[in-house]
Amino acid sequence: MEAFTTHTGRAVPLRRSNVDTDQIIPAHWLKKVTRDGFEDGLFEAWRKDSEFVLNRPERQGASVLVAGPDFGTGSSREHAVWALQNYGFKTVISSRFADIFRGNSLKNGLLTVVLDQKTVDALWELTEADPTAEITVDLGSRKVLAAGIDADFELDENARWRLLNGLDDISLTLQNEADIAAYEAARPAFKPRTITA
Amino acid sequence: MGRTLAEKVWDDHVVRRAEGEPDLLFIDLHLLHEVTSPQAFDGLRQNGRQVRRLDLTIATEDHNTPTLDIDKPIADPVSRAQLETLRKNCAEFGVRLHPLGDVEQGVVHVVGPQLGLTQPGTTVVCGDSHTSTHGAFGALAFGIGTSQVEHVLATQTLPLARPKTMAITVDGELPEDVTAKDLILAIIAKIGTGGGQGYILEYRGSAIEKLSMEARMTICNMSIEAGARAGMIAPDETTFAYLKGRDHAPEGEDWDAAVAYWKTLKTDEDAVFDAEVIIDAAELAPFVTWGTNPGQGAPLSAHVPDPASYEDASERNAAEKALEYMGLTAGQPLRDIKVDTVFVGSCTNGRIEDLRAVAGIIGGRKVADGVRMLVVPGSVRVALQAVEEGLDKVFKEAGAEWRHAGCSMCLGMNPDQLAPGERSASTSNRNFEGRQGKGGRTHLVSPQVAAATAVLGHLASPADLYDVATPVGV
Ligand code: SF4
Numbered sequence: 247m248e249a250f251t252t253h254t255g256r257a258v259p260l261r262r263s264n265v266d267t268d269q270i271i272p273a274h275w276l277k278k279v280t281r282d283g284f285e286d287g288l289f290e291a292w293r294k295d296s297e298f299v300l301n302r303p304e305r306q307g308a309s310v311l312v313a314g315p316d317f318g319t320g321s322s323r324e325h326a327v328w329a330l331q332n333y334g335f336k337t338v339i340s341s342r343f344a345d346i347f348r349g350n351s352l353k354n355g356l357l358t359v360v361l362d363q364k365t366v367d368a369l370w371e372l373t374e375a376d377p378t379a380e381i382t383v384d385l386g387s388r389k390v391l392a393a394g395i396d397a398d399f400e401l402d403e404n405a406r407w408r409l410l411n412g413l414d415d416i417s418l419t420l421q422n423e424a425d426i427a428a429y430e431a432a433r434p435a436f437k438p439r440t441i442t443a
Numbered sequence: 444m445g446r447t448l449a450e451k452v453w454d455d456h457v458v459r460r461a462e463g464e465p466d467l468l469f470i471d472l473h474l475l476h477e478v479t480s481p482q483a484f485d486g487l488r489q490n491g492r493q494v495r496r497l498d499l500t501i502a503t504e505d506h507n508t509p510t511l512d513i514d515k516p517i518a519d520p521v522s523r524a525q526l527e528t529l530r531k532n533c534a535e536f537g538v539r540l541h542p543l544g545d546v547e548q549g550v551v552h553v554v555g556p557q558l559g560l561t562q563p564g565t566t567v568v569c570g571d572s573h574t575s576t577h578g579a580f581g582a583l584a585f586g587i588g589t590s591q592v593e594h595v596l597a598t599q600t601l602p603l604a605r606p607k608t609m610a611i612t613v614d615g616e617l618p619e620d621v622t623a624k625d626l627i628l629a630i631i632a633k634i635g636t637g638g639g640q641g642y643i644l645e646y647r648g649s650a651i652e653k654l655s656m657e658a659r660m661t662i663c664n665m666s667i668e669a670g671a672r673a674g675m676i677a678p679d680e681t682t683f684a685y686l687k688g689r690d691h692a693p694e695g696e697d698w699d700a701a702v703a704y705w706k707t708l709k710t711d712e713d714a715v716f717d718a719e720v721i722i723d724a725a726e727l728a729p730f731v732t733w734g735t736n737p738g739q740g741a742p743l744s745a746h747v748p749d750p751a752s753y754e755d756a757s758e759r760n761a762a763e764k765a766l767e768y769m770g771l772t773a774g775q776p777l778r779d780i781k782v783d784t785v786f787v788g789s790c791t792n793g794r795i796e797d798l799r800a801v802a803g804i805i806g807g808r809k810v811a812d813g814v815r816m817l818v819v820p821g822s823v824r825v826a827l828q829a830v831e832e833g834l835d836k837v838f839k840e841a842g843a844e845w846r847h848a849g850c851s852m853c854l855g856m857n858p859d860q861l862a863p864g865e866r867s868a869s870t871s872n873r874n875f876e877g878r879q880g881k882g883g884r885t886h887l888v889s890p891q892v893a894a895a896t897a898v899l900g901h902l903a904s905p906a907d908l909y910d911v912a913t914p915v916g917v
Binding site for chain 2: 277279280281282324353415416418419420422425426429430433434435436437438439440441442
């Protein structure tokens with residue numbers, strides 16, 4: 247997984263609350279057999295409307311999603327995170343995320359930042375007034391910075407360390423390679439094998 | 444202090460234990476199928492990783508496979524894509540695969556045990572919740588999500604926090620025609636679909652010890668329907684006899700060493716469970732579900748419950764919704780419920796013993812007019828064994844359809860589905876809304892009840908066939 251230290255980019259203001267994972271990526275997309283290519287499914291139903299914020303020309307290439315409260319509720323599908331990442335979002339800011347979605351996002355290297363609703367409102371106003379305005383999310387100092395905005399955010403130390411170092415679950419486990427190898431060497435000979443040498 | 448069976452198996456697989464972190468657990472056997480593996484392989488590819496232990500990994504096709512015309516191309520593009528992707532991934536990474544048409548193909552939880560790969564004291568995982576089935580051998584077996592599938596493929600381990608343990612003690616003698624399926628349905632009705640949450644269940648007691656391996660698998664299979672992480676039964680002579688001589692069972696000195704180890708896999712006398720449930724086998728009767736979750740069940744002799752009788756508001760609400768979906772009225776005798784379809788199969792009741800039980804009841808009788816009966820063996824091996832014993836003929840002569848192995852109508856990912864409003868008696872494990880087809884209505888039953896129901900056209904137990912004096916609905 248890609249390391250996340252700091253990111254600066256333009257924003258998409260999503261003024262909706264309770265955006266569930268089915269709205270982020272509808273169920274029929276779950277039939278796909280890869281982890282990429284979900285970008286066209288992101289907010290699919292809303293994107294049929296040309297006025298939907300993601301469709302606006304000034305929002306193309308934006309990489310910071312600023313969403314309403316309770317983002318990512320509903321089904322636990324990890325595809326919701328993949329769809330946001332495939333589309334190009336590096337970070338999502340909201341005043342409240344659904345637990346499972348948040349867990350999935352941090353596991354996959356998508357930084358979900360919790361700020362109070364007042365700050366979210368300020369970010370919305372900023373980017374709506376000036377779509378070229380940039381927002382910086384700095385994980386090192388745990389700060390969100392933009393014109394006139396300087397907000398601290400919390401993230402537990404373990405998740406932060408993993409993101410800063412780009413360590414997904416698998417790379418973390420592989421740091422214990424020696425332990426795994428030692429365990430394997432000591433396994434009894436009678437244990438079953440699917441392929442016999 | 445002594446340890447429980449689950450704790451012993453857990454401890455024997457800890458690769459690394461550190462303060463404040465989940466244990467890193469070694470996985471002895473990783474089973475794969477087409478639905479939950481594609482993104483895991485894709486993740487490996489994106490990160491340039493390999494499968495760490497090909498010799499502990501095996502794949503089969505089951506969820507999407509058709510049960511008719513298996514030599515023809517699969518019509519549904521999504522099903523076809525999933526199967527083709529599995530074949531491509533297994534070829535690319537070198538994973539042993541048993542595809543449609545192969546003699547070892549079948550439902551993943553039927554295949555593992557019959558090959559002798561599922562053994563006592565092993566850890567078994569699969570991207571499928573009914574992996575709990577393998578616990579019947581005294582294995583610690585549980586379902587995992589797709590990212591965990593990728594994790595196991597890459598590292599052969601999983602970081603996990605140890606669940607609590609719950610003893611379910613069943614003593615006494617099961618009455619005639621009362622099976623493992625009735626027992627587990629009664630257990631779930633008693634503790635609820637969330638009753639096992641956070642626990643590994645251990646089924647024990649004299650009634651459990653008397654059960655065959657097939658019956659034990661039926662019980663452990665449905666542990667997940669009680670919300671449990673896994674279900675286990677201590678290995679004993681029945682387990683060893685089942686395994687002896689199977690393809691992947693140990694041989695010679697290895698066998699002796701294995702049995703010596705397996706015999707240590709019993710909960711110690713002084714071990715303490717975090718929770719305990721006691722059930723008297725003698726009080727059980729054939730059990731069926733009337734609702735839309737596996738906990739909404741009752742003895743066949745009972746009536747559809749009145750939602751108003753539930754004190755808990757959410758249960759009352761769930762019962763109301765269930766009756767509406769199921770098209771049932773409170774107070775209706777369960778025996779009066781007529782079915783359109785009878786499904787015999789799945790990883791719960793698709794093994795040879797289940798087919799024998801059904802054949803024993805349906806032999807010389809006929810499936811009732813207007814009832815469609817599907818018999819779907821859990822694996823090709825089960826099918827071959829059934830043919831050798833002439834069971835397929837018994838089914839066909841009775842008017843049932845004898846199909847090819849797979850998950851089939853258990854979840855209706857292939858063409859075997861209920862039409863909206865159609866009602867089934869099914870030996871599978873989930874009666875969720877739409878599980879067997881959009882709008883379909885499912886009653887979970889034992890193979891014996893399924894057979895009697897097929898003959899009479901309404902929910903019934905074998906006793907209803909023998910004792911014509913018993914009026915329907917009493
Ligand atoms: S038979 Fe049913 S429960 Fe078992 S693995 Fe297949 S779909 Fe799942």
